[in-house]
Amino acid sequence: MAHFAKLNDSNEVIDVIVVNDSAFTDEASGITFLKNIYGADTNWKQTSFNTWSNKHYTGNLSNADTHNVRGESLSSDQSKAFRGNFAQVGGTYDTSNNIFIPPRPTDSIGTSCASWTFNTSTASWTPPLTYPTVLDDGEDTPVWFWSFDWYEAKYQANNARGWNGNKENINGSDHSDTKEYYWNGSAWAEAT
Numbered sequence: 001m002a003h004f005a006k007l008n009d010s011n012e013v014i015d016v017i018v019v020n021d022s023a024f025t026d027e028a029s030g031i032t033f034l035k036n037i038y039g040a041d042t043n044w045k046q047t048s049f050n051t052w053s054n055k056h057y058t059g060n061l062s063n064a065d066t067h068n069v070r071g072e073s074l075s076s077d078q079s080k081a082f083r084g085n086f087a088q089v090g091g092t093y094d095t096s097n098n099i100f101i102p103p104r105p106t107d108s109i110g111t112s113c114a115s116w117t118f119n120t121s122t123a124s125w126t127p128p129l130t131y132p133t134v135l136d137d138g139e140d141t142p143v144w145f146w147s148f149d150w151y152e153a154k155y156q157a158n159n160a161r162g163w164n165g166n167k168e169n170i171n172g173s174d175h176s177d178t179k180e181y182y183w184n185g186s187a188w189a190e191a192t
Contacts, residue, residue: 004034005087007043011095013087016047045093047100048082054099054123056080084123099123108149115155115162128155129162132183136170144169146181146188160184164191 002024006015017034024030027046034044050057056079059072084099085091091102097120105113105125116125127150136142148165155162163183167175181188 002030003047003049003086004030004044005047005093005100006034006038007045007093009043011043011093013089013091013093013100015089016087045083045087045100047085047087048080049086050075051081051083052085054081054084054121056082084120094120105150107152109151111152113150113152115152127162128159129183130185132163132165132188133186134188142170144175148183154182161191 002019002021004017004019005013006017008014019030019033023033030046031044035042048056056075056077057072058075084094084097085102087093087100088102091100093099094101099120101118101123102125105116107113113125113127115128117128118124119126132146132148134146136145144167146165147168148163150162151164152162154164161182165181165183165188166179167177167181169175180191182191183189
């Protein structure tokens with residue numbers, strides 16, 4: 001199976017269609033096949049279901065999140081990475097860089113992450129503050145981990161903040177430390 005993105009006149013992705021491999025031999029014949037069904041005036045680009053952030057993965061990529069954390073395995077053949085990302089409705093196709101740009105991320109309360117920029121080299125949205133690198137208590141067998149989200153309003157109010165975190169026990173029980181923290185670029189600091 002192959003995937004094709006339907007684009008409007010502004011190169012926005014308005015649909016993604018699955019096409020059986022037996023219907024075409026290459027992208028051009030796949031586009032011809034789709035134009036015969038949906039109309040000669042439609043605009044299509046092939047997209048890779050297994051490409052995200054300019055990397056090719058094996059397995060199911062249905063668990064993409066705003067932080068581009070992947071649970072799948074990197075493919076041993078990165079030449080298969082195709083057009084930056086799997087096309088998403090609401091995203092765009094960048095003709096200059098030949099990549100699909102996902103929709104701008106939103107934070108944990110649904111606010112657009114206006115401060116994030118798109119990096120064409122990595123084909124991913126980049127927050128203005130580094131992604132947290134301390135993810136748990138650091139023990140060989142962790143007892144708790146950091147649960148964190150981006151808050152655009154907090155970043156706009158103080159450009160040193162944006163990632164907010166709380167401690168959560170791995171076994172699902174309540175953690176005794178219920179304070180709120182923020183990522184300062186190298187460590188978690190208590191929010192005051």
